[in-house]
Amino acid sequence: MAIAIDGPAASGKSSTAKAVARELGFHHVDSGSLYRAATAARARAGGESSTWSEQSALDAAQIVSLASTEFGFEPMLDGQKADSEMRSESVTGNVSLVAKMPAVREWVNSIVRRAGSEYDVVVDGRDIGTVVFPDAALKIFLIADPAERARRRLRERSGGEPSAADVEEETRKILLRDEMDAKQSGQAPDAILIDTTRLKQEEQISQIAGLARAAHRQR
Numbered sequence: 001m002a003i004a005i006d007g008p009a010a011s012g013k014s015s016t017a018k019a020v021a022r023e024l025g026f027h028h029v030d031s032g033s034l035y036r037a038a039t040a041a042r043a044r045a046g047g048e049s050s051t052w053s054e055q056s057a058l059d060a061a062q063i064v065s066l067a068s069t070e071f072g073f074e075p076m077l078d079g080q081k082a083d084s085e086m087r088s089e090s091v092t093g094n095v096s097l098v099a100k101m102p103a104v105r106e107w108v109n110s111i112v113r114r115a116g117s118e119y120d121v122v123v124d125g126r127d128i129g130t131v132v133f134p135d136a137a138l139k140i141f142l143i144a145d146p147a148e149r150a151r152r153r154l155r156e157r158s159g160g161e162p163s164a165a166d167v168e169e170e171t172r173k174i175l176l177r178d179e180m181d182a183k184q185s186g187q188a189p190d191a192i193l194i195d196t197t198r199l200k201q202e203e204q205i206s207q208i209a210g211l212a213r214a215a216h217r218q219r
């Protein structure tokens, strides 16, 4: 069984998907982390991002391997954990460019579909309910006000309360990434839209876990 959680940048998909997977005993698959891993791998190979070819990105992605975690897997680069590199500003700035490449999308989709054929999964991303698992048992589309998304992302990074100027700058970056990702993102017609702007994280987790349990019972 697959549960798809899609939505724009920093809408809380990954943290929610991880918590829902833990509650249900499913595997969590973060498709964005695979696009980030491919981007970090391509950056390691060097050169201006404007010159990166599709084939060079696919070749570079060969250093990506998957390590098992308690509730799924995480991508490694050259056999090493590389979380901060994959979440760095430069990777975040270039990931949309790499994610536009059809060969990279095929590479990610085949990894994600393989996980879905082996386990019950909660998968988060941009096109999971539309392209990767169009028959998912439950599709959620998470949205939140852009400034609130920026605040959450900044708090996650620094732990403290961000300044108004930082929120404004981060909101600009988030909206730019939404725009760059627009082509590869989509809300499935049968997805349930949840606006998390005024929800606590525990509320959105229990709401989605409840919907997932109901979908599971129906199967």
Ligand code: CDP
Binding pocket: 008, 009, 010, 011, 013, 014, 031, 032, 033, 035, 036, 095, 096, 097, 099, 100, 124, 125, 126, 127, 128, 177, 181, 184
């Ligand atoms: O930072 P955030 O949680 O919003 O993004 P992410 O899930 O880490 O995804 C990083 C990037 O990967 C996105 O900005 C998209 O360019 C790309 N992506 C995609 O194209 N399709 C997906 N299913 C997931 C991510």
